[in-house]
Amino acid sequence: MYSSKVIDHFNNPRNGGEMADADVVGEAGSFKCGDTMKIFLKIEQERIVDVKFQTFGCAAAIASSSMLTEMVKGKKIGQARRITNEQVAEELGGLPPLKMHCSNLAADALQDALDKYSDGPARKQGRAK
Amino acid sequence: MGRRLVYMDHSATTPLREEVIKAMEPFFRERYGNPSSLHSWGRETRQAVESARRKVGLALGSEPEEIYFTGGGTESNNIVLQGIARRRGKGHIITSSIEHHAVLDVCRDLATGGFQVTYLPVDRYGMVDPREVEEAITPGTVLISIMMANNEVGTIQPIKEIGNLARLKNILFHTDAVQAVGKLPVKVNDLGVDFLSLSAHKFNGPKGVGALYVRKGVSLAPLCNGGGQERKLRPGTENVPGIVGLAEALELAMGELSPRTAHLVALQKRMEEGLLKIGGATVNGHPQLRLPGHINVSFNYVEGESLLLGLDLQGVAASSGSACTSGSIDPSHVLLAMGLEPEVARGSLRLTMGWENTAEDVDYVLGVLSPLVKRLRKISAHYPQSRSWEGLKGV
Incomplete structure (x- = not known):
């Protein structure tokens, strides 16, 4: 059902865990009952220098989150903004059609983080609960 | 312990018994x-x-x-x-x-x-x-x-x-x-x-x-x-x-009902004790009036389908109440009817044992589950990172 890359990222997630000194935290999903993701970004001179994630969800959601963190690390904010869920799925060697929506989570959390970052310092402080 | 294959999804289906195959065989042939x-x-x-x-x-x-x-x-x-x-x-x-x-x-x-x-x-x-x-x-x-x-x-x-x-x-x-x-x-x-x-x-x-x-x-x-x-x-x-x-x-x-029941109840007890040691685990269903060998367990902060895949990769067959395959995530109607929070319902795992399962199977599953749950909690967006897990035992 899953590609070997999905399995690898699920078994050995990259950049998993919390970041205490993140510049911005993005969120996606429904904390009540759905899959949820938090992405923590450290940004220096408009470049993402470090990234961490936390995800509650199925294996495809976890693998998508992990893959996304690898894709954004070192990218300029402008480049990161252009990352789509299809690209995340593609990098993973594809996802089963019924699992495509799981990759949305990762792309949405990243966009949320970048939106908050561009909105200025007031919102950047807002840490996810 | 070396890798083994453990089938613990007997509520889904069970292996065909040798005696049954023998009884059926003539009716496929002559x-x-x-x-x-x-x-x-x-x-x-x-x-x-x-x-x-x-x-x-x-x-x-x-x-x-x-x-x-x-x-x-x-x-x-x-x-x-x-x-x-x-x-x-x-x-x-x-x-x-x-x-x-x-x-x-x-x-x-x-x-x-x-x-x-x-x-x-x-x-x-x-x-x-x-x-x-x-x-x-x-x-x-x-x-x-x-x-x-x-x-x-x-x-x-x-x-x-x-x-x-x-x-x-x-x-x-x-x-x-x-x-x-x-x-x-x-x-x-x-x-x-x-x-x-x-x-x-x-x-x-x-x-x-x-x-x-x-x-x-x-x-x-x-x-x-x-x-x-x-x-x-x-x-x-x-x-x-x-x-x-x-x-x-x-x-x-x-x-064989009574020896089977005794065997399954013993495995069930061993499994439940082991599961509760992992911490943050709740066994769903009636504490006594439950099918022998049947366990449905929820682990806080962990999603069921990811547990399922993690177990599968280690050779263990189980099932989960949650299935996120249809675009909408649908926690089990049974667990929701029992009043479980949707988030907890999504963390449920079903382990259903059969006659051929052994105490070694149970120990193997526990040995796989414990680090798996810890690993998934570590990267879970729901996991309260600020508190130590030890303090949450028995919650």
Whole structure:
């Protein structure tokens, strides 16, 4: 059902865990009952220098989150903004059609983080609960 | 401990027993006659089908002619619910909110055309209250359908009490006993049921064959018309090897009921103790009135399907109440009906043990689960990172 890359990222997630000194935290999903993701970004001179994630969800959601963190690390904010869920799925060697929506989570959390970052310092402080 | 393969999804299906394969084999080979044929080939298989019917009747404490062979549990349930509906045309049906979809979805369908359906709630253990059944009865009630044991949490329902009530009120009573048969004593007269559905592959028999008990004198409209087999209730040439296999498997299971139960209860206890040691785990379902060998457990902050894949990658077959395959994430209707928070319901894992499982299997599963749960919690967006996990034990 899953590609070997999905399995690898699920078994050995990259950049998993919390970041205490993140510049911005993005969120996606429904904390009540759905899959949820938090992405923590450290940004220096408009470049993402470090990234961490936390995800509650199925294996495809976890693998998508992990893959996304690898894709954004070192990218300029402008480049990161252009990352789509299809690209995340593609990098993973594809996802089963019924699992495509799981990759949305990762792309949405990243966009949320970048939106908050561009909105200025007031919102950047807002840490996810 | 080295890697091993451990099948712990016996509520989904069970391995076919060697004795059952042996019993079925001649009917795939030289004994291929159609039971409706008058020649010796036909007479031979007719005899096999009727002998199977007697065995099933004996196991369930019914007359052989009250047993009908079907294509499985889903079909048996449909024959009853739709069969009553077609006879009566309209009326009221009482069922529970934790039934299998083979009952729930039929009821939903009937509710669109002339039938009112009451879906009874359950308590936090997944138990239907017979008093609520009584209160739900109206002058128009034509059928009560309550499962004998739940497929997700394993809770055993008070069928006997509901059966007494149904008799007192003169209302037909059906039980979907697909999960119970082979694991619990099932005698139709003790239970007071008018219909009982069972499926062979849940008790080490073959797939694609089931049976339905219909109390003598009760009439159902058939779903299919045809050659008149199974006294017109389920026409179509009989699945002879399947029927023979069903009867053989049932006879063996009922004969071994008490050693099997003891074995499964011991494994269940060992597993539960180990699961609770992992911390932040809740066993769902009734603490005592639960199918032997059946465990449904929720781990805080962890999603069920990811647990399932993590176990699968280590050779362990389990199942989960949550399935995020349809675009919308749908926590189990059973766990939600029991009042579990959606988030906890999504973290549920079902481990259902069978006769061939051993204490070593249980230890292996625990050995895989414990680090898996810790790893998934570490990256979970729901996990309260600021608090140490130790402080949360027993929450």
